[in-house]
Amino acid sequence: MSIGLHKSEFSNPVVRWIDQRLPVFTMMQKEYGTFPTPRNFNYFWNFGALAMVTLMIMIATGIFLSMHYAAHTSLAFDSVERIMRDVNAGWLIRYVHMNGASMFFIVVYIHIFRGMYYGSYKAPRELLWMLGVVIFLLMMATAFMGYVLPWGQMSFWGATVITNLFSAFPVVGNYIVELLWGGFSVDNPTLNRFFSLHYLLPFVILGVVFLHVAALHITGSNNPLGIEPKGPQDTLPFHPYYTAKDSVGLVVYFIVFAVLVFFAPNYLGHPDNYIPANPLVTPPHIVPEWYFLPYYAILRAVPDKLGGVLLMFGSILIWFVLPWLDRSPVRSMRFRPLARLFFLLWTVNFLVLLWVGAKPAEGTYVLIAQIATAYYFAYFLVILPLLAKFERPLPLPESISRPVLGGGPLPMGAAAKPMEKA
Amino acid sequence: MADTAHAAPDGAPRRDFLKLVTGAFAAVGVGAIAWPFIASLQPAKDTLALASTDVDLAPITEGQAVTVMWRGKPVFVRSRTPKEIEEARAVAVNSLPDPATDQSRVQREQWLVLIGICTHLGCVPTGQRPTDTRGDYGGWFCPCHGSHYDTSGRIRKGPAPRNLDVPQYAFTSDTKIRIG
Numbered sequence: 001m002s003i004g005l006h007k008s009e010f011s012n013p014v015v016r017w018i019d020q021r022l023p024v025f026t027m028m029q030k031e032y033g034t035f036p037t038p039r040n041f042n043y044f045w046n047f048g049a050l051a052m053v054t055l056m057i058m059i060a061t062g063i064f065l066s067m068h069y070a071a072h073t074s075l076a077f078d079s080v081e082r083i084m085r086d087v088n089a090g091w092l093i094r095y096v097h098m099n100g101a102s103m104f105f106i107v108v109y110i111h112i113f114r115g116m117y118y119g120s121y122k123a124p125r126e127l128l129w130m131l132g133v134v135i136f137l138l139m140m141a142t143a144f145m146g147y148v149l150p151w152g153q154m155s156f157w158g159a160t161v162i163t164n165l166f167s168a169f170p171v172v173g174n175y176i177v178e179l180l181w182g183g184f185s186v187d188n189p190t191l192n193r194f195f196s197l198h199y200l201l202p203f204v205i206l207g208v209v210f211l212h213v214a215a216l217h218i219t220g221s222n223n224p225l226g227i228e229p230k231g232p233q234d235t236l237p238f239h240p241y242y243t244a245k246d247s248v249g250l251v252v253y254f255i256v257f258a259v260l261v262f263f264a265p266n267y268l269g270h271p272d273n274y275i276p277a278n279p280l281v282t283p284p285h286i287v288p289e290w291y292f293l294p295y296y297a298i299l300r301a302v303p304d305k306l307g308g309v310l311l312m313f314g315s316i317l318i319w320f321v322l323p324w325l326d327r328s329p330v331r332s333m334r335f336r337p338l339a340r341l342f343f344l345l346w347t348v349n350f351l352v353l354l355w356v357g358a359k360p361a362e363g364t365y366v367l368i369a370q371i372a373t374a375y376y377f378a379y380f381l382v383i384l385p386l387l388a389k390f391e392r393p394l395p396l397p398e399s400i401s402r403p404v405l406g407g408g409p410l411p412m413g414a415a416a417k418p419m420e421k422a
Numbered sequence: 423m424a425d426t427a428h429a430a431p432d433g434a435p436r437r438d439f440l441k442l443v444t445g446a447f448a449a450v451g452v453g454a455i456a457w458p459f460i461a462s463l464q465p466a467k468d469t470l471a472l473a474s475t476d477v478d479l480a481p482i483t484e485g486q487a488v489t490v491m492w493r494g495k496p497v498f499v500r501s502r503t504p505k506e507i508e509e510a511r512a513v514a515v516n517s518l519p520d521p522a523t524d525q526s527r528v529q530r531e532q533w534l535v536l537i538g539i540c541t542h543l544g545c546v547p548t549g550q551r552p553t554d555t556r557g558d559y560g561g562w563f564c565p566c567h568g569s570h571y572d573t574s575g576r577i578r579k580g581p582a583p584r585n586l587d588v589p590q591y592a593f594t595s596d597t598k599i600r601i602g
Binding site for chain 1: 458463464466
């Protein structure tokens with residue numbers, strides 16, 4: 001072997017020749033083949049892989065849609081209808097893209113829920129978590145701009161309302177809004193730049209996903225017990241164990257996806273978006289896509305324009321500091337009887353916000369939204385910090401393998417510190 | 423891992439079988455997914471709907487030519503003079519680079535219908551207007567790389583490999599044709 005070449009373990013001569021010069025095969029083998037992964041994953045650990053698959057589906061369908069789409073106010077709506085009626089399989093590609101956005105949010109919401117429940121945001125995975133929040137914010141921006149592109153009534157008025165959020169900021173507000181619009185209302189320049197950014201951002205997401213996965217492969221995965229693997233008896237090679245487990249989840253995911261695409265493609269959408277955009281008439285009942293409803297509910301719960309906007313952005317930005325709000329050393333809520341209760345309540349509360357966000361902002365709905373908003377923030381700012389001080393967690397298992405494999409001898413280091421928390 | 427791989431004495435062939443079946447399913451799946459994507463790149467239904475063009479021949483006088491658009495391409499329709507027809511039929515077919523009789527290229531001898539795209543590299547030959555250069559054989563001349571076509575649209579001199587293509591067309595009446 002020549003000096004300077006990577007020492008490759010592969011026997012296939014072609015693979016070996018490439019691997020010696022660019023060790024991508026060695027890297028894949030290390031990161032996705034033999035990568036030691038906690039052996040006790042449950043199906044919640046499928047959702048990272050599912051999100052990755054969804055991102056790929058969205059990019060593939062999006063590239064093909066863009067070949068038929070015209071980003072101009074006078075052509076956009078008709079070009080989308082042409083995709084639906086005339087382009088071969090255009091209806092399929094568009095419905096997959098449309099419902100793919102919903103699937104993306106479903107998958108990512110479960111992924112985030114998993115992270116919150118099992119304390120995956122805690123040290124040493126804080127940065128991993130924060131990169132995830134960045135991905136989520138980019139996803140929201142991408143989804144919002146994508147929804148504008150068909151140039152229906154909801155596209156237009158959604159764009160108008162969301163861009164007007166920025167007008168709440170004092171002094172610079174109007175300047176920011178005109179900067180977003182490229183004019184004095186949502187119009188052709190807005191549509192053009194939204195199309196450009198909607199094409200760009202998924203690749204930015206891909207980049208941050210790469211960092212997210214790279215950070216994951218430094219710290220290793222968390223697991224349902226929230227304790228670190230203490231040796232090889234606690235882990236399995238990623239392949240074939242988790243490639244297989246992810247595949248099972250993937251099949252179920254595809255079934256749900258297919259049911260949506262083939263049987264209820266417009267169930268999660270809004271019929272008003274099949275009416276061409278009309279800048280002179282606002283639809284009587286404006287609602288964002290379902291995945292934005294919780295934040296929309298928070299926005300409307302506050303009777304002050306700037307306050308509502310700040311709380312709405314704050315409701316996601318607060319996730320950035322979650323690792324420092326929750327100081328409890330126990331990760332998994334399986335061992336935190338109180339936190340578990342409050343967190344499950346928070347999850348229900350999130351769904352209440354989602355539900356109330358779709359209701360008209362009047363009467364008791366406003367009160368419900370206000371109570372739910374209060375609890376949303378109280379969980380992060382009051383309950384979690386207090387629980388870290390006063391909650392008494394259940395005893396943690398000595399290791400991942402011990403409760404499963406029975407009382408085999410523990411390696412030295414593990415026996416010396418049976419409790420992860422301290 | 424060890425206890426699954428050696429569970430049965432025939433474990434290895436069974437594993438091979440499972441791998442093949444899984445691989446085959448994956449290949450079929452990838453094909454089924456790729457299909458609509460590739461189909462979407464093919465001409466859409468509205469594009470196909472524009473795939474025929476009607477031409478009224480009545481206003482075209484003898485010796486005159488018109489150019490019409492069909493599928494985004496120019497189509498030459500020329501009303502040939504008896505002299506041009508005679509020239510086209512006088513030549514020995516076997517001496518041509520792309521042998522074809524004039525009879526095989528027209529439905530009615532007066533009317534020559536051709537796709538106006540040089541078979542070399544896709545330029546539009548000159549020769550439709552009376553003032554155009556028509557090349558050495560009185561038909562068309564491609565200015566890009568110097569291909570000469572005769573009064574039957576056949577290649578006579580220059581780099582083009584084939585005669586000008588004759589599109590599918592039909593006479594819908596004595597003075598009307600439908601191309602495509």
